[in-house]
Amino acid sequence: MNFIIALDIGGTQLRAAVFPPAGITPVAIQKTATRGTEPGVYERLTDLVDSVWPAGPVDAISVAAPGPLNPHTGTVISTPNIPAWKNYPLADLLFKKYKVPAFLGNDANLAAVGEWKYGAGQGHHDVLYLTLSTGIGGGVISGDRLIEGCNGMAAELGHITVLPGGPICTCGFPGHLEAVASGLAIARYVSEQIAEGRSSVLKAGPALDAHAIALAADQGDELAREAFVRAGEFIGQALAEFLHIFNPSIVIFGGGVTQSGRLILDPIESTMKSNVMDKTYLDGLQLVTAKLGDDAGLLGSLAQARIRLSNV
């Protein structure tokens, strides 16, 4: 094994890291803004790769990007913050330019792989990873393998229906988990309640976010507290379904909303337990928070490359 270049394509930042043959400490790491006036995102990405390219041989370039994308073909189907990338053959372009294998994976899936290989899920064979952020995403490892599906679009865990006829999700359908329990949904609920006359130290409006609501809850604000409990109950309800579907031995929570701690984890856990149909699902089940933080994407990319190279 030689060097691996891991890339993480975020909504605001592109990050690149060079990893040595073993271990998870990068020998180089760089970042740049995802969008600028010039050049385009692909050129910004390759400039970044060029800037970290190591002196020794490179075994692979591995990319984490927001979906939907197809990891089998290495094609970005579409991605929220990069309108120019429609059915965009990113892995193939990188392969042709750099003459090394190039891999592409969904960022939530790769965060799951990163946590499994190098973070909170080490040693487990069946891992459910749920990222609670402005949206809700996930990734599942079952029997030591990432569940990807035939087009790589499996594990869209934020889009399970928990409130039929409920609020419209970012995807356009009503009542999905993401529409009632994401950071955006928590903020929207608080704003709506304030508009209806509920008292709170918080001010309704687009600037309101889950972080501010968590601070208010810590200071005893009843509405803020209720908003997290409500979101946690929906997540716990969905989590019971996921236990019946995947029967994991560990559930890992990542994403910014998780920083609210027990405020959201307690209602998640209690609702999950009261909705699970057989206590065997809870035997030895661990609920933990993610360990890799902002590095989950890069380390998941690294893990993806090492797994795929060992399968060749």
Add this chain to the structure above:
Amino acid sequence: MNFIIALDIGGTQLRAAVFPPAGITPVAIQKTATRGTEPGVYERLTDLVDSVWPAGPVDAISVAAPGPLNPHTGTVISTPNIPAWKNYPLADLLFKKYKVPAFLGNDANLAAVGEWKYGAGQGHHDVLYLTLSTGIGGGVISGDRLIEGCNGMAAELGHITVLPGGPICTCGFPGHLEAVASGLAIARYVSEQIAEGRSSVLKAGPALDAHAIALAADQGDELAREAFVRAGEFIGQALAEFLHIFNPSIVIFGGGVTQSGRLILDPIESTMKSNVMDKTYLDGLQLVTAKLGDDAGLLGSLAQARIRLSNV
């Protein structure tokens, strides 16, 4: 490879078949009632194994049984029609008695494996199998691997919630798919509607089953027809969720209710399509009925043995 003995433990019948090293045509097949006055079920099962034991060497005994059970340890946790089997180490008992590897798997999961290897799912890597019978069960193959979970209790697809606060399921929780769309649920719906004064050629009561209702629907009975459409819509709604979770390339429907054909498959398909959040999930997706019929359990057991022996 030598002979493999496959066993299928059903609610009414125990079946045993001996398979040669290649192919799926048994060289011997026998059955007996699951329960009798004497001896116990285990003894009935071993008598059956003895009666088919071949002259040549046996590589493995492989058992399909109703869950919940743990395929990793070979233990039946509990099973509806055999009250004596609680945390019952069936695979271990068979291994000790016959001195050959013994494997145990959930019958719905193994039916999925059987259809994948020898039936309607051949050549696919991502298969969703749904059995619509008195209950609703399922099995999922993802990336050429059966999804089992840490205790072997994954893919309980009949227990996804589709109608919060709805009818109580056999598992005790409200609104699960099985509680509103199984054969029993279809019959219960028709009985309830008749009790409320709806006209139908059918008679309410415990003898009413999905088969009779399908016949009535074929003859133009409006209530019978509506009962299947209603069940199909719930199944289609759940199926859209399963597409988002597993992204299969084929969905295989097994079980007796499937014999009602387009009556239930049409509403399943149309509801699935209108609930799926991205058309990519439908690209090339096949919806088909199972091919193996009553042999799914035995052939799934056979497939399980061949897979596990090749992984040793």
